Amino acid sequence: MSRFLCKRYENLEKYVPGEQPKDRKYIKLNANETSMKPSPKVLEVLKSERMERLGFYADPDAKELRLAVAEKYQVKMEEVFVGNGSDEVLGMIFLAFFDETAKIAYPDITYGFYEGFAKSFAIDGKAIPLKEDFTVDVDAFIESGRHIILANPNAPTGYVLPISEIERMAASDPDRLVLIDEAYVDYGNETCIPLIHKYKNLIVVHTMSKSKNLAGAHIGYCVADKSLIDDLNGIKFSFNPFNMSDISLAIGTAAVKDSAYYEKCAKEIIANREFLSEELRKLGFQVLESHTNFIFVTNPSMYAKEYNQKLREHGILARYYDAPRIDNFLRITIGTREEMEAVVEATREILQKLAA
Numbered sequence: 052m053s054r055f056l057c058k059r060y061e062n063l064e065k066y067v068p069g070e071q072p073k074d075r076k077y078i079k080l081n082a083n084e085t086s087m088k089p090s091p092k093v094l095e096v097l098k099s100e101r102m103e104r105l106g107f108y109a110d111p112d113a114k115e116l117r118l119a120v121a122e123k124y125q126v127k128m129e130e131v132f133v134g135n136g137s138d139e140v141l142g143m144i145f146l147a148f149f150d151e152t153a154k155i156a157y158p159d160i161t162y163g164f165y166e167g168f169a170k171s172f173a174i175d176g177k178a179i180p181l182k183e184d185f186t187v188d189v190d191a192f193i194e195s196g197r198h199i200i201l202a203n204p205n206a207p208t209g210y211v212l213p214i215s216e217i218e219r220m221a222a223s224d225p226d227r228l229v230l231i232d233e234a235y236v237d238y239g240n241e242t243c244i245p246l247i248h249k250y251k252n253l254i255v256v257h258t259m260s261k262s263k264n265l266a267g268a269h270i271g272y273c274v275a276d277k278s279l280i281d282d283l284n285g286i287k288f289s290f291n292p293f294n295m296s297d298i299s300l301a302i303g304t305a306a307v308k309d310s311a312y313y314e315k316c317a318k319e320i321i322a323n324r325e326f327l328s329e330e331l332r333k334l335g336f337q338v339l340e341s342h343t344n345f346i347f348v349t350n351p352s353m354y355a356k357e358y359n360q361k362l363r364e365h366g367i368l369a370r371y372y373d374a375p376r377i378d379n380f381l382r383i384t385i386g387t388r389e390e391m392e393a394v395v396e397a398t399r400e401i402l403q404k405l406a407a
């Protein structure tokens with residue numbers, strides 16, 4: 052830290068993303084990305100004439116992308132805010148609505164960015180423990196009297212709360228913001244976006260990094276009551292009006308419009324998820340029932356940390372968390388059938404060697 056860094060940043064908490072090593076070719080199953088291609092429509096846009104006009108600034112109102120999202124979810128453009136990945140959208144939400152007087156709550160086991168952001172910006176954040184079975188303790192959240200931030204489905208557990216539980220939280224207090232991060236909603240779940248018309252305190256965040264096969268483009272958005280979206284745009288226009296490039300706006304729009312392609316991808320991921328879960332269970336693993344594009348697994352005869360290391364030696368990267376309660380679990384992203392077969396094969400070999 053230099054002596055010039057502002058005092059208010061002295062506790063910056065840097066999020067540690069899944070690593071991207073280049074020392075050899077890995078099957079990368081550690082960051083819930085995918086080797087599946089973006090929609091052909093997205094690739095077409097990248098080769099289109101529009102890309103020859105990058106000498107001009109993009110539309111700061113991001114109208115076409117916001118309209119496409121609005122159409123898909125039957126809301127208004129004024130109810131949609133877009134950014135560079137849901138991380139930026141979450142960041143703007145924190146900047147706009149949570150200051151040093153705010154109290155927020157998130158689960159003890161969830162996406163690390165929520166706590167990281169709270170710490171970085173000295174917001175009073177409380178981690179509310181998941182229940183023994185790793186489900187969200189909705190009553191504890193309601194009773195906390197705090198703003199609520201939940202990933203639904205949750206990561207890295209893969210469990211999902213029914214919409215009625217989201218509604219119960221939003222209805223519990225109109226003065227509490229309820230922020231639902233639906234990064235994994237497209238893997239067989241129902242979105243709570245329609246509830247934004249009933250609950251003016253609900254914000255639903257989506258990303259194109261997972262189910263739109265576009266982590267490398269980093270596009271995200273949120274949907275909420277117009278008054279909240281106006282506030283977010285206020286923040287954005289005060290420090291980076293052109294936050295999204297014209298490339299992102301163009302391909303994000305193409306992706307949102309090609310639902311058919313992405314529904315097919317999600318179906319494939321779900322089928323591969325069931326395949327891998329089934330195969331690992333046969334090999335003695337406990338696999339939590341996932342509603343996402345990853346599984347969270349543990350094995351009574353092998354430490355998760357060791358399993359992770361051994362997979363790595365087989366050229367497969369997964370995500371291990373050296374954290375309380377989950378330090379004997381491994382998160383494995385669901386990829387193509389071939390990639391899943393490689394995981395099964397490697398796991399078989401690892402277990403055989405262990406037994407020998």
Ligand SMILES: *Cc1c(COP(=O)(O)O)cnc(C)c1O
Binds near residue numbers: 202
């Ligand atoms: C991956 C993930 C994100 C990050 O999404 P980006 O759009 O890539 O920033 C946000 N929330 C959760 C729960 C995630 O798993």
